[in-house]
Amino acid sequence: MHINANPIYSPSSSDPGQSTSTESGMSDTTIDATEDGPQPLSPNPDQVEVDQWIEDMKRHRAMQVKDGFRLSAVRCPVAGCRGTQRNPRALRDHLYFHFSIKPHRCDYGCAIAFETEAKKNRHLETCPLAAQWVPH
Numbered sequence: 033m034h035i036n037a038n039p040i041y042s043p044s045s046s047d048p049g050q051s052t053s054t055e056s057g058m059s060d061t062t063i064d065a066t067e068d069g070p071q072p073l074s075p076n077p078d079q080v081e082v083d084q085w086i087e088d089m090k091r092h093r094a095m096q097v098k099d100g101f102r103l104s105a106v107r108c109p110v111a112g113c114r115g116t117q118r119n120p121r122a123l124r125d126h127l128y129f130h131f132s133i134k135p136h137r138c139d140y141g142c143a144i145a146f147e148t149e150a151k152k153n154r155h156l157e158t159c160p161l162a163a164q165w166v167p168h
Contacts, residue, residue, distance in 0.1 A: 073109055079133045085109075086124045093120075140165045 070088035074081060093103050105116040106123055110130050117123035125148045128134070134145035136152040140161040146152040156162065 073127075077127075077131055079128070079135055082124060082127045082131065082133060086120050086127075089123070090120050 069092045070085050073085055077085070089106060093106070096103055105118050106120075108115040108117070108123070108126060108130070110127070113130065115126055117126055128147040134147055136146040136149050138144050138152065138159055138161070139156060140159045142159055142161045144155060144159075146155065
């Protein structure tokens with residue numbers, strides 16, 4: 033018996049995302065974060081609101097998976113942004129960038145803050161205050 037592992041493209045006319053399905057019956061869908069998902073973000077959310085929105089989106093995605101959907105990406109909820117992210121942490125960092133939320137501060141005490149831990153760690157390698165820093 034031969035089973036075709038390639039997905040079959042089958043967009044839904046009512047769904048703005050792209051949907052594919054496999055012979056196992058699982059669907060692979062790009063989810064529009066504003067469609068049947070978490071409440072929209074306010075025009076200028078803070079870190080707490082973005083983090084709560086991400087948690088709500090993760091719960092919504094878990095329900096989608098339970099209903100038989102294999103979710104591939106979530107569209108950014110910011111009007112005019114066409115970005116998609118596969119990972120909730122990446123979407124959170126993307127939203128931090130949109131709204132200039134910089135929760136990751138330099139460990140050495142300089143005034144610079146960053147949207148992501150990775151950007152902060154890159155900075156730490158060259159921070160001018162690193163030579164002066166004494167751990168407590």
